[in-house]
Amino acid sequence: MTISITDRLASAPSITKGADWKTFLLKNPWYPKRFLVAHFGIRTYDLDNWKGNHPEVAQALANPKTNFHIAERSDDVRESLKKAWRFLFEQVLEIDFKSDGAANEIIRLQGIGKSAWGFLCDSRSFKKIDGYDEWIAEGYTQIAFVVFNIYPGEAWAHAAGILPAMFSQTGKLLTRSELIELLENIYLRFLASLPSKPSDEEINEAKRIFYIRARENSFMTTAMLRPYGFTGHMTPHGVKDIVLAVRHKFGVELGLETDVKDSWSASKFRKQYPDRHLDQCHYCRRAPVDLHHLLPREEYAELVFEGENVVPLCTHVHAAISRNKISLDSAKELSAATSAWKTAKKGVKLRAFDDAMRHLHKELY
Ligand SMILES: [Zn+2]
Numbered sequence: 001m002t003i004s005i006t007d008r009l010a011s012a013p014s015i016t017k018g019a020d021w022k023t024f025l026l027k028n029p030w031y032p033k034r035f036l037v038a039h040f041g042i043r044t045y046d047l048d049n050w051k052g053n054h055p056e057v058a059q060a061l062a063n064p065k066t067n068f069h070i071a072e073r074s075d076d077v078r079e080s081l082k083k084a085w086r087f088l089f090e091q092v093l094e095i096d097f098k099s100d101g102a103a104n105e106i107i108r109l110q111g112i113g114k115s116a117w118g119f120l121c122d123s124r125s126f127k128k129i130d131g132y133d134e135w136i137a138e139g140y141t142q143i144a145f146v147v148f149n150i151y152p153g154e155a156w157a158h159a160a161g162i163l164p165a166m167f168s169q170t171g172k173l174l175t176r177s178e179l180i181e182l183l184e185n186i187y188l189r190f191l192a193s194l195p196s197k198p199s200d201e202e203i204n205e206a207k208r209i210f211y212i213r214a215r216e217n218s219f220m221t222t223a224m225l226r227p228y229g230f231t232g233h234m235t236p237h238g239v240k241d242i243v244l245a246v247r248h249k250f251g252v253e254l255g256l257e258t259d260v261k262d263s264w265s266a267s268k269f270r271k272q273y274p275d276r277h278l279d280q281c282h283y284c285r286r287a288p289v290d291l292h293h294l295l296p297r298e299e300y301a302e303l304v305f306e307g308e309n310v311v312p313l314c315t316h317v318h319a320a321i322s323r324n325k326i327s328l329d330s331a332k333e334l335s336a337a338t339s340a341w342k343t344a345k346k347g348v349k350l351r352a353f354d355d356a357m358r359h360l361h362k363e364l365y
Helices: 005-010 021-027 033-040 044-053 055-061 074-092 102-107 109-114 116-121 132-137 142-150 154-160 176-191 200-213 222-228 239-253 266-272 315-322 328-343 349-364
Strands: 289-293 310-314
Touching: 021 033, 021 055, 033 044, 044 055, 074 116, 074 142, 102 109, 102 154, 102 176, 109 116, 109 142, 132 142, 142 154, 176 200, 176 222, 176 239, 200 239, 266 289, 289 315, 310 315, 310 349, 315 349, 328 349
Parallel strands: none
Antiparallel strands: 289 310
């Protein structure tokens, strides 16, 4: 039976049992008075008396190098917070950072702010640390900041297969390639049940299983991914979209699929669709044309030879899209059209791009 993080936080830390409260407090000057009273069975009066009658005690407890509550310098705050978080992780939560299970326990620590230990998440302290604001602006959470920048640190997180995005994001959306990296990492490090130091053969077997089973609805669900920070709202086209992109990546790595960049052939497409008018622009009737993928082939491997994903497009507009030389408004409109294409019924998907392409022509001619 496992004990939840919340339950563990509610119980008194085992370190305090039988310990001398004065020595304990001098070692952990940031420790809250209410915890001290509860965990050692002393009275607030005892503490005030000790501090009041001994200036050296008051001075030690008010040392900015050891107490993040009063520290101002970035390095002092970080060092003091490091001691406090280390205490919480190792003494209270009893996480063994050398064990295989530590990564799983750390990722689940998302709700700590609401516990009695929430004071360790006080943003007034964090804001004094250099780089914290930039980190939060990236959409990462405080806990992710702690793990990567305070304790146990980036090297440990890297070895454990933890990415900052695994701690539920606070708003900013990840790019498609970041989501692919995240999902691949979650699967291979946590869901594939590989040994802690897998061989290439074992990794390839896990990739092959993913490749074969990825299309099954129950194989990789949102519920399975959520504990690792991957949620449905991170991707506008759903988790399945990313699952299939990872499947393609694995397929290429295993030699079961060709990289789409190499597989596309305009002449092969023309032969597949002999009845389509592929020699003038679908939108302006100009020639010459390029065959254009509405949903880019690098990202949508499975749609490379999909008839409704390929249109003849005048070379001028095609070049502007390929080189990203279009206005931000047009880029946004194309992105919205991509979503509309996916939900449109078969047979009318091309129309999803009509407005965006008409506006783009107006912009470029
Ligand atoms: Zn055109």
